[in-house]
Amino acid sequence: MDGFLFTPVGGSTVSTTGRRHTRQSFGVDLAPPRIVMGYWDVPEGTDCVEKTWIATKLGTALGLIGSAYHIVAFQPDTALEAVQRAASATVTMATMGAIFGMTTCLTAQAREAPDDPLNYFVGGCVSGIFLGARTHNAMTGTTGCLALGTLAFFTKAGKMEGWRLTGPPKL
Numbered sequence: 736m737d738g739f740l741f742t743p744v745g746g747s748t749v750s751t752t753g754r755r756h757t758r759q760s761f762g763v764d765l766a767p768p769r770i771v772m773g774y775w776d777v778p779e780g781t782d783c784v785e786k787t788w789i790a791t792k793l794g795t796a797l798g799l800i801g802s803a804y805h806i807v808a809f810q811p812d813t814a815l816e817a818v819q820r821a822a823s824a825t826v827t828m829a830t831m832g833a834i835f836g837m838t839t840c841l842t843a844q845a846r847e848a849p850d851d852p853l854n855y856f857v858g859g860c861v862s863g864i865f866l867g868a869r870t871h872n873a874m875t876g877t878t879g880c881l882a883l884g885t886l887a888f889f890t891k892a893g894k895m896e897g898w899r900l901t902g903p904p905k906l
Contacts, residue, residue, distance in 0.1 A: 775894065780840060780849035787836035794832020798825035827869055831862040835887070838862070852891040859887030 774789045802824035811817040839858035843849040860880040867876015899905070
């Protein structure tokens with residue numbers, strides 16, 4: 736374990752060879768990476784790639800869960816058909832998540848209004864338009880735009896104002 740680094744409580748970095756190193760000794764910052772647990776942990780209008788990645792992961796998870804339920808409810812004839820359905824739904828939801836994440840972040844930057852729920856409406860609307868393009872149906876795109884945009888708008892407004900859907904009432 737020669738050269739293994741550890742940080743004692745309240746001290747500088749120490750190697751197993753006994754030498755003390757400061758943050759500047761290696762020419763790099765030894766600070767731990769920022770841990771981002773969820774979409775709301777990243778400030779609005781900053782780090783668009785991180786927000787897009789998180790939204791894509793959430794969309795992928797929802798796509799997998801939704802396609803699993805769909806496959807159970809409407810059982811396919813072959814295993815290949817099941818895999819194709821699951822992949823199609825999952826990729827669509829992941830793409831919608833990526834579109835939403837990138838659109839809300841870029842809209843917040845362009846408008847210079849990072850906490851405006853209108854940014855979320857635009858992101859939801861663009862995701863709905865993608866869904867309409869994916870299904871080749873203008874009515875699906877229009878409905879998706881209005882529904883997802885409205886849902887995203889009220890989600891952001893509720894988050895900003897502290898709305899709660901579950902739990903004990905706030906007195």
